[in-house]
Amino acid sequence: MEKEKTYCHHCGTSIDKGSHYCPVCGANQDPNVNKERKPFEFSKEDTQNSLSVSSLVFSLVGLLLFYIPFAPIGLGIAGIALAKRNESSYSKAGKTIGIVSIVLGGIALFAWAFYIIYLAVKMANPC
Numbered sequence: 025m026e027k028e029k030t031y032c033h034h035c036g037t038s039i040d041k042g043s044h045y046c047p048v049c050g051a052n053q054d055p056n057v058n059k060e061r062k063p064f065e066f067s068k069e070d071t072q073n074s075l076s077v078s079s080l081v082f083s084l085v086g087l088l089l090f091y092i093p094f095a096p097i098g099l100g101i102a103g104i105a106l107a108k109r110n111e112s113s114y115s116k117a118g119k120t121i122g123i124v125s126i127v128l129g130g131i132a133l134f135a136w137a138f139y140i141i142y143l144a145v146k147m148a149n150p151c
């Protein structure tokens with residue numbers, strides 16, 4: 025009597041039912057292992073990783089644009105908001121740089137305000 029066949033969950037090759045490993049790709053056919061390795065969980069992890077990396081990038085760009093008012097504040101807030109979604113080391117770095125960006129943005133904003141006041145005063149009182 026012919027052996028019962030099933031398909032490899034990884035590569036789709038027809039394999040003997042009850043095989044522990046796929047002879048073609050070597051994937052573990054144990055249903056308990058498959059349960060732990062749901063593709064959904066992988067994509068969720070990937071999303072969290074890309075979120076924390078983008079928080080880092082947002083915060084760093086904000087830091088680099090510190091001389092432009094509002095840009096570092098907006099980017100810093102975006103970085104912190106993204107970093108809040110998980111607790112990886114990237115997120116912690118993103119959060120810290122985001123705070124520094126906002127502080128520098130605040131300083132830049134004050135500097136611009138003083139510069140505009142200075143120009144306005146100069147225009148009002150030409151020597």
Ligand SMILES: [Zn+2]
Nearest residue numbers: 032035046049
């Ligand atoms: Zn396979």
